Amino acid sequence: MTRTAVSSNEAKYRIAKRRIESFSKRFGEAHFYLACHAAFPLALTPDLLYRLWANFQQDINSDMLNIPWISVADLLLSNLCNEVGYELYEVDWAIRNELLKELKNNPCFGQQRILELSDFLLAYMQEQLNSSNTDTRDFAQAQKWTALAYAQPHEAAREIASNLASLNIEDGSEWIRLTSLVQTLAEPLVGYEPLLVYVSGMKSFARGNVTEAKNLLSQVMDSKDEIKVAGVKLLIPDQFKAKLIPKVSFKTKRHRWLIGVSLAVAVVGTGIFIWQKLNPTEFQQISSSFFNQQQKITKENIVLWIQGIILKGHSDRVNSAVFSPDGKTLASASDDKTIKLWDVATGKEITS
Incomplete structure (x- = not known):
C-alpha cells in the first residue's frame, strides 16, 4: 500500500x-x-x-x-x-x-x-x-x-474463491462488483492474503489496468502459474501465464531427425531421377566421373590410414568428409559447426 x-x-x-x-x-x-x-x-x-x-x-x-x-x-x-x-x-x-x-x-x-x-x-x-x-x-x-x-473465515474464503472461479473472465462488471465486495471484508479475511491480493489484481484487470493487475497477480502465483485459496484454483487471464517451452525427449528428437533425413533423401532421389530422364548423356558422364573419383578417394583414404595420419582440430564429432578432385585436400564438417580443410600430404590444417 x-x-x-x-x-x-x-x-x-x-x-x-x-x-x-x-x-x-x-x-x-x-x-x-x-x-x-x-x-x-x-x-x-x-x-x-x-x-x-x-x-x-x-x-x-x-x-x-x-x-x-x-x-x-x-x-x-x-x-x-x-x-x-x-x-x-x-x-x-x-x-x-x-x-x-x-x-x-x-x-x-x-x-x-x-x-x-x-x-x-x-x-x-x-x-x-x-x-x-x-x-x-x-x-x-x-x-x-x-x-x-x-465467524468462519476459512469457509468464507472457500465460498468466495469458488464463486470467483465460476465467473466469466470477460464479465468485467461482475468482477468489479464481487472484488469490491471482498475488499470490504479485508479485516476478517486478513489471514487469506493471497485472496485479497488476487481480488485487487482482478479488479485492476477488469478496469483495464493490465500492468498493475499483472504485478499483483505475480505476487501470489506459484511455480505452476496457479493461485489456490482454500483448496480452490482461481482464474488467471492467459496473458499473465508464462509461456512454457515444452521439453522434447531424445526419442522424439531422433524420430524427427529420421523423418528429416528421409524427406531429404526422397527429394534428392526424385531430383536425380528427373535429371537422368531429361539429360541422360550428361548424367552418364558425371556419374562415371564421380565413380572414378570415388575410387580415388577410397584409395587415398587407404593410403592415409596406412600412413597413420590423424587429423585433429574439431571439438566435436566429425559427421562428413570429402576429398578435392585432385585428392590433395580433405574437407571435413563437424557437429562443432565448423568446416576445416586439410593438406592430405602433411595431415595439417589449411588455415588460409
Whole structure:
C-alpha cells in the first residue's frame, strides 16, 4: 500500500472516530450499543435493523441494554449511515470497522457476540438466498459472506474463491462488483492474503489496468502459474501465464531427425531421377566421373590410414568428409559447426 493510501485511510479513521463520539454524546450509550450491532451486516434495511434491536436487547451476561425502539430510526437518519437505495443503508467502512472493534473489545460482548450475530444474519438471509430476484439473491449472498468471514473465515474464503472461479473472465462488471465486495471484508479475511491480493489484481484487470493487475497477480502465483485459496484454483487471464517451452525427449528428437533425413533423401532421389530422364548423356558422364573419383578417394583414404595420419582440430564429432578432385585436400564438417580443410600430404590444417 502506498504512503498516500495509508494517509488517506488514517484520515478516514479519524473522521470515523469523531462521528462515533458525536453520535454517542448526542444519543447515549444504548444507541451506541445498537450502532455496534448494526455494523456487523454489510448493509442495512429498516426491517433488518429492527430485528437486530429486538434480538439483542441483552449482553452476553444477560444484562439488559435498555435500547429504545426509537434508536432504529435515529441510527438510520444519523451521519453514521448512508442511504444507497430504496430502504437500503450502508455504514461507511471506516465507521463500521471502528464499531466492530468496540464490540469485540467490550467484555460485555466480545467474540461471543460476533458469533451470535453471525448465526442471526445467516438465518435471517437464508430465505433470500433462494430468491428468484437476482438483486435480492446477490444482496443475501453478500450478507452471508460477511457473516461467515467473521465467524468462519476459512469457509468464507472457500465460498468466495469458488464463486470467483465460476465467473466469466470477460464479465468485467461482475468482477468489479464481487472484488469490491471482498475488499470490504479485508479485516476478517486478513489471514487469506493471497485472496485479497488476487481480488485487487482482478479488479485492476477488469478496469483495464493490465500492468498493475499483472504485478499483483505475480505476487501470489506459484511455480505452476496457479493461485489456490482454500483448496480452490482461481482464474488467471492467459496473458499473465508464462509461456512454457515444452521439453522434447531424445526419442522424439531422433524420430524427427529420421523423418528429416528421409524427406531429404526422397527429394534428392526424385531430383536425380528427373535429371537422368531429361539429360541422360550428361548424367552418364558425371556419374562415371564421380565413380572414378570415388575410387580415388577410397584409395587415398587407404593410403592415409596406412600412413597413420590423424587429423585433429574439431571439438566435436566429425559427421562428413570429402576429398578435392585432385585428392590433395580433405574437407571435413563437424557437429562443432565448423568446416576445416586439410593438406592430405602433411595431415595439417589449411588455415588460409
